[in-house]
Amino acid sequence: MVIGDRIKQLRTSKNMTQSDLAEIVGLTYIQVGRYEKGKSNPSADVLQKLASALDTTTDFLMSGDTEQVQAQLSDKELLKQFREVEKMEEKDKSIVKELIDAFITKKKIQQLAG
Numbered sequence: 001m002v003i004g005d006r007i008k009q010l011r012t013s014k015n016m017t018q019s020d021l022a023e024i025v026g027l028t029y030i031q032v033g034r035y036e037k038g039k040s041n042p043s044a045d046v047l048q049k050l051a052s053a054l055d056t057t058t059d060f061l062m063s064g065d066t067e068q069v070q071a072q073l074s075d076k077e078l079l080k081q082f083r084e085v086e087k088m089e090e091k092d093k094s095i096v097k098e099l100i101d102a103f104i105t106k107k108k109i110q111q112l113a114g
Contacts, residue, residue: 001064002038003038003061003062004038007021007036008036011036017029018036021050021053025046025053035050044058052083
């Protein structure tokens with residue numbers, strides 16, 4: 001299976017048309033069709049947008065690699081929030097990580113005390 005097949009497979013599994021995917025990613029449905037037919041390959045930037053729109057990784061789209069660690073969150077809102085945090089500057093990411101760590105530590109202490 002090649003990248004175009006994986007794009008099409010994921011798109012159809014989400015009941016999306018080529019136009020739906022194109023709109024989310026900022027392309028035309030014609031370009032999405034070219035990718036799916038293997039007539040064109042997406043740039044790195046477009047590949048990242050496709051992966052995000054299809055809730056997958058660029059590694060999966062490019063190679064079908066599912067062995068890497070992937071977010072398997074059932075809470076889609078939380079996954080979306082983590083994706084937004086990934087786009088932040090390192091300083092801001094660090095603050096978010098500290099807040100999460102503090103909350104987790106607090107919960108663990110409460111469990112031990114309770």
